[in-house]
Each structure stands twice: as C-alpha cells, then as structure tokens.
Amino acid sequence: MDNLTIEGSAKTPTVEFKAEGKLLIKGRSIPENSIEFYKPLLDWIGNYGGAPKGDTEVNIQLEYFNTSSSKCILDVFKKLETLSGTNVTINWYYEEDDEDMLEAGEDYQAIIDIPFKMIEVEEL
Amino acid sequence: MIDIFELYKNMERNNIILSFKGAITSELLSSVLQIMESKMDDLDESLKTRRKVFNVLVECLQNLYHHIDDFKIEGSPEEVAKLKSAVFMISRNEGYYNVVTGNFLLSENVPKLTDRITTINSFDREELKEYYKSVLNNGEMSAKGGGGLGFIDIAKKSGEKLDYSFSTVDDTYSFFTLIVKIEQQ
Numbered sequence: 179m180d181n182l183t184i185e186g187s188a189k190t191p192t193v194e195f196k197a198e199g200k201l202l203i204k205g206r207s208i209p210e211n212s213i214e215f216y217k218p219l220l221d222w223i224g225n226y227g228g229a230p231k232g233d234t235e236v237n238i239q240l241e242y243f244n245t246s247s248s249k250c251i252l253d254v255f256k257k258l259e260t261l262s263g264t265n266v267t268i269n270w271y272y273e274e275d276d277e278d279m280l281e282a283g284e285d286y287q288a289i290i291d292i293p294f295k296m297i298e299v300e301e302l
Numbered sequence: 303m304i305d306i307f308e309l310y311k312n313m314e315r316n317n318i319i320l321s322f323k324g325a326i327t328s329e330l331l332s333s334v335l336q337i338m339e340s341k342m343d344d345l346d347e348s349l350k351t352r353r354k355v356f357n358v359l360v361e362c363l364q365n366l367y368h369h370i371d372d373f374k375i376e377g378s379p380e381e382v383a384k385l386k387s388a389v390f391m392i393s394r395n396e397g398y399y400n401v402v403t404g405n406f407l408l409s410e411n412v413p414k415l416t417d418r419i420t421t422i423n424s425f426d427r428e429e430l431k432e433y434y435k436s437v438l439n440n441g442e443m444s445a446k447g448g449g450g451l452g453f454i455d456i457a458k459k460s461g462e463k464l465d466y467s468f469s470t471v472d473d474t475y476s477f478f479t480l481i482v483k484i485e486q487q
Contacts, residue, residue: 188332208335208360210328210367242353244360245451248438276353278459285435 179229182222190215191240195222199231199264203254204239204302207247216250223257230264239271239302240279248282255290269295273302321391325383326366334363338392345394350487355399357459358482361452362401363390365480369405385475399484409476412468422453423463430458460484 179197186192191205201223209215226234236258243251258266268290270283280296287294313321319341320334338359342352366388375382388405407415425433434454457464465481 188336208364210331210364242356242360244364245455246364248451248455252438273349275350278353278357281431285431285438288435289439 199234201236206241207243212246212250219254220257227261230261234264234266236268241302255286259291266292268292269297271297271299274298274300316393317395318391318393323389324387326388331363348487354459354484358401358456358484361456362403365452366403366405397486401482404479406475407478412476419464419466422457434458456482
C-alpha cells in the first residue's frame, strides 16, 4: 500500500498518511472547495482499512480550518471509526490559549467514538 | 466625477484597512488574507486577535464567494456582473475590528436568511456551541461544502451578535449587509 503525501499550500494542509499506521494533517485547511481536497484522504483510509496495522496514530496539527473543512474532517474521523482490527488514537494539537481550536477538538471528541488526546503546544 | 480624495479621507476617517468591490475570486481571497495577516503583524496584534479576525474573515469572504452561484441571473453581461459583485470592508477602530460584507440576493430568500440569523442571535455562548455541534454532525453538506455552519461559526468566534440589514433593490433583488465585530484581545 502506498503512502499518501500532499504538500501544504496557503489554503490546504500538509498530508502524510503512512501505510505503517501514522497519519498526519498539518497546517491550514481553508480551501473554498474542501470536498475535492479531502476525497483522496477518505479513499486512502478506505484502502488502508483492508489491512491496517495494529495501531493507527492520527495527528491533527491544524492552525486554522474553515467550516467547509470542518465537515470533511468529521468525515475523516467517521471513516477512521469504521476501521476494524486496529487501535486508532487521535492526537489533537492546539496552540496554547487557542481555546477555539481546543473547543473544536472537543466537539469532535464528543461526536466520534475514538480516543482523543488533546495536546497543547507552544507553536504548531 | 468621483472625488477620490474625498473617498480616501472617508476611508481614513472610518479607519478602513482594506475595502473591495467587484467579483469575488479564489485568488482575491488569498491576497486579501495575506494582506490582512501582514497588516495585523505590523500592528503587533495579539495572537488571539489575529486568529479570531482571520477565522471570521475567511468565513465572511467565503460566504460571498460561494453565494455568487446561488442564483441564476438573466440579462446583459453588465447586469450579470453587477449582481454578481459584492463589497467588503475591514476596519480597525478603538478596541475592535469590523468586518463588513454586502451582496445581492433574491428577495424571496430574505425571510429564510433572517430566520437563520435570528436563531443564531438568540443563542448564548453555550447554546451556540451545542447548535454548532448538532449542525456539524447532522447537517447536510452542500455540494460546495458549506452546510450552513458559516454564520454559526462567525457568531461563535466573534463572540458578538451578528448585525445585519436588507435593502430592497427592485422587485427581484435585495442587498444584504452583514457587520461582524471582533473585540481586540
């Protein structure tokens, strides 16, 4: 299974999905059309689900995301929720005193049935 | 003939950092966001203020961007261009930023939009948070990825009620004005 690597831009995040079970979304996610951007991510997770590693670690390190991305991020988590045969954990990073980003993580945590870890960092 | 010096003085008086009238494109939004980020950097705004203004600005401008496709316009290219253009303005006053947007919409959609904003304005912070979560989880996503979260998010991030008004243009169209206030932190 191939890794999925997408270089970040001013409006889209860096994506590194590794077949060894490490998934990273980092940067800004504020595209006008987020469905288009997130489609390959959902497809990759679908394929990964065929033969996942024992542990799947998901790292979300977003600085900004728009509401159009927020639905797509939820879809990513919902897709991860459907995986069986692997222990998924989501690490939700936020910059210190970015209450909005912490709150956004808690919103997902309340909706999604996967263990979340909220990780405060000085700078993303 | 328009007096550009008057326009300049007016903008200066109202502390306008940036204003634009015309078609809203993806490239324009990228430039505006970049300009505002470096402007806030120059002004030494706190990280908190920068984040809030940036977030609200993204949602407000993308509202305008997506809205362009919401209605079909029949008429000459000039008429189409006029109705598809929008206006926005960002100002920085004592203690707060203002993001003001204006766009045309079909008058028949005024009651629906009024309802939506009235509902959002009726909520306190906690209720708004719960409302956001329920729309995020249950709301249908539009083809453009909107899904009705924009206004809720703007209200949540700004921490203020949404200030808005409608002006009647003609039998078919109205003009929608939205004013979002963001307190400096």
